[in-house]
Amino acid sequence: MGWDHEDSLREEVKDHLIEAVEDVEKMPPPELETLFEDVYAELTPQLKKQKQALIAERELRGKFENTSEAFPL
Amino acid sequence: MTIVQAVRDALYNEMKRNDSVVLLGEDVGLNGGVFRATEGLQKEFGEARVMDTPLAESGIIGAAMGMAVNGLRPVPEIQFLDFIYPAFDQIVSEVAKIRYRSGGTFTCPMVIRSPAGGGIRGGHYHSQSSEAYFTHTPGLKVVYPSNPYDTKGLLISAIRDEDPVIFLEPKKLYRAVKGEVPEGEYTVEIGKANVVREGKDVTILCWGAMVPEALKAADLCTPRGADCEVVDLRTLVPLDEPTILESVRKTGKVVIVHEAPRTCGFGAELSALIAEEAVEYLEAPIVRVAGLDTPFPYTLEHVYMPDAERIALAVGKVKNF
Numbered sequence: 001m002g003w004d005h006e007d008s009l010r011e012e013v014k015d016h017l018i019e020a021v022e023d024v025e026k027m028p029p030p031e032l033e034t035l036f037e038d039v040y041a042e043l044t045p046q047l048k049k050q051k052q053a054l055i056a057e058r059e060l061r062g063k064f065e066n067t068s069e070a071f072p073l
Numbered sequence: 074m075t076i077v078q079a080v081r082d083a084l085y086n087e088m089k090r091n092d093s094v095v096l097l098g099e100d101v102g103l104n105g106g107v108f109r110a111t112e113g114l115q116k117e118f119g120e121a122r123v124m125d126t127p128l129a130e131s132g133i134i135g136a137a138m139g140m141a142v143n144g145l146r147p148v149p150e151i152q153f154l155d156f157i158y159p160a161f162d163q164i165v166s167e168v169a170k171i172r173y174r175s176g177g178t179f180t181c182p183m184v185i186r187s188p189a190g191g192g193i194r195g196g197h198y199h200s201q202s203s204e205a206y207f208t209h210t211p212g213l214k215v216v217y218p219s220n221p222y223d224t225k226g227l228l229i230s231a232i233r234d235e236d237p238v239i240f241l242e243p244k245k246l247y248r249a250v251k252g253e254v255p256e257g258e259y260t261v262e263i264g265k266a267n268v269v270r271e272g273k274d275v276t277i278l279c280w281g282a283m284v285p286e287a288l289k290a291a292d293l294c295t296p297r298g299a300d301c302e303v304v305d306l307r308t309l310v311p312l313d314e315p316t317i318l319e320s321v322r323k324t325g326k327v328v329i330v331h332e333a334p335r336t337c338g339f340g341a342e343l344s345a346l347i348a349e350e351a352v353e354y355l356e357a358p359i360v361r362v363a364g365l366d367t368p369f370p371y372t373l374e375h376v377y378m379p380d381a382e383r384i385a386l387a388v389g390k391v392k393n394f
Contacts, residue, residue, distance in 0.1 A: 032376050039367045046336065050365050054376070057383065064376045071193045072077070072108055072247040 032058060074254040077247040079221040080110045080186070083228035084148065086258050088118050091146060094232060097124040098133055098150030107152060108188060108247055134160035134185065138168050141183040146232060154189040154241065155198040161206070168237045169212030184231045184238045189217070190282050190332055191378055192245030196371040202281065202333045202364075207239045208309045208342065215309040216263060217241040219284035221252040223307055226261025234263060243281040250285065266313040268320065272302035275388045276320040278343055279330040280306040287330055289381035290388060297385070299392045309339055317343070318351050325356035326391040330379050335363035357394035362387045 036043060036051045043051070058064075074082065088094045096102075096111055102125035105112035115123035126133050130151055137149040151157045157164070164185070172180045191200030207215050214236050218224040224242065231238040269284065270291055279287045284305045291301035302320050306313065321327055327347060329340040340361040347359055362379045370377050 029372055032373060035365060035367055035370055035373050035377065044366075046366055050335070054365070057386070060386070061382060065380070066375045067378070067380055068192055068194050068375055069245050069249050071195065072244055072249075 032064075074221045074225075075248045075251055076218070076221050076224050076242060077108050077110050079225040079252075079254050080228060080242060081112060081114070082254065083225040083232070084111065084114060085117070087146075087148075087229055087232045088114065088122065090258065091232075092122075093144065094146045094148065095122045095124070095140060096148050096150065097126050097137060099126055099128055099152050101125060101150050106150070108244070110186075110242075111150070130156055130158075130160040131163050134163040134168065137183050137185075138163060138171070138181055141168075141181045141237075142171065142179050146182055148184045148186055148232060151185060151187040153195070153199045153201075153244075154187040154203060155201045157185075157187060157203075164207070164213070164237075164239075165210050169210050172236075173212060180235060181237050182235050184228070184234075184240050186228070186240045186242065188244035188247070189241040190243045190245055191369055191374055192282055192332075194371065194374060195244075195369075197368045200369040200374070202241070202331070204239075204241055204309055205333060205337055205339050208339055212237065214238045214263060214311065215241070216307065217243070217280045217309060218261075218307055219243060219246065219279075219281055219305050220250055221254045223261050223267070223305075225254050226259055227263060227307065229258060230260045230263045233260070238263070241281065245282040246285070261307070264308050264311045264313055266307055266316040267305045268302060268316065269305045270301065270303040272300040272324070274300045274324055275302070275326040275328060275391055276317075276324045277301055277303045277328045277330060277384065277388070278306060278317060278320075278340075279303065280309065281332070283330045283332060283379060286379060286381050287384055290384035293381055293385040294388050294392075297389060299388050301388060312342075312346075314346065314350070318347070321347055321351045322354045325354050326394070327355070327357075327359045328362060328384065328387045328391060329359065330362045330384055330387075332364050332378050334366045335361060336366050338363050357391040360387045360391050 101111040102115040137147040140147040190202040
């Protein structure tokens with residue numbers, strides 16, 4: 001039957017996933033420009049405007065503090 | 074008490090007071106709610122009044138509507154506002170319109186409670202603050218408190234209200250904010266904003282998790298030369314126009330803050346209202362500090378969400394116009 005094959009496939013995929021997560025977690029945070037990528041195929045005028053504004057704000061502020069709370073479970 | 078404790082306290086009080094008040098939702102019964110908002114309530118009031126539902130939002134709201142139309146006072150929970158869209162047809166086509174289309178023969182008193190907003194690394198589908206879809210739907214009331222005292226009082230008012238209420242709870246503040254909450258029952262009136270900080274230079278209009286940020290911004294602005302008035306709207310529909318306009322007429326300068334995306338966010342409605350009713354008092358353009366017109370991000374959430382410094386920069390912009 002196919003069950004043995006399924007088990008080893010699961011293990012292989014799981015290892016792949018763990019490796020991918022570890023790789024990404026080692027990378028530095030993405031640039032803020034990436035916030036605007038892939039909303040649409042092409043940036044709309046509004047998004048271009050918002051992107052300029054955020055870049056200008058970054059010039060002014062230097063950095064953005066991480067103000068996130070823990071998931072409130 | 075925290076906001077989530079205030080929710081639980083309101084539910085407990087109303088369920089004790091009125092046998093028709095029932096709860097339903099995913100994990101609300103046995104589990105007590107993923108945020109513990111309904112902890113112990115099934116044990117206290119029984120499975121017939123605190124019901125665990127399947128993972129099926131349109132079923133949750135549809136069933137709740139059936140209960141409401143037949144004389145119960147259901148308080149269904151949508152576990153994260155991001156999950157509400159399968160129930161959108163039930164809410165917009167049915168719940169919001171039943172009184173109108175039946176000429177008052179049938180009504181639908183219910184409160185749809187849902188944690189909303191970002192700031193807890195929830196990513197695209199656990200962070201949305203999509204109040205604008207509901208403020209745009211006649212027949213619904215939309216309430217969005219920012220602190221424990223208002224949360225309990227408004228939730229009690231919402232449960233007693235004869236109309237369907239969308240009750241949004243700022244999950245970022247669920248445990249982060251504590252406040253004095255009286256024991257027993259009390260109400261906070263739906264449809265009334267609250268001036269949480271008086272000031273003479275700039276009006277900041279905000280709600281939910283943006284209220285503490287606006288207050289922090291006001292503190293940043295004082296040494297920079299701007300005395301800010303912070304108005305916590307508390308209810309979005311029906312809007313407290315007199316309180317908002319009185320503040321705008323006093324200061325002549327407005328900054329509106331919301332975490333939802335800018336385009337067609339509720340700030341747009343407020344801007345139009347102010348322009349229609351108080352343009353002669355304005356000394357500067359109305360400025361909105363809002364989320365980007367993108368899906369809510371994960372890693373760069375703290376860049377996306379309006380924070381005290383960004384609000385303070387906007388205040389500076391209108392003050393120096």
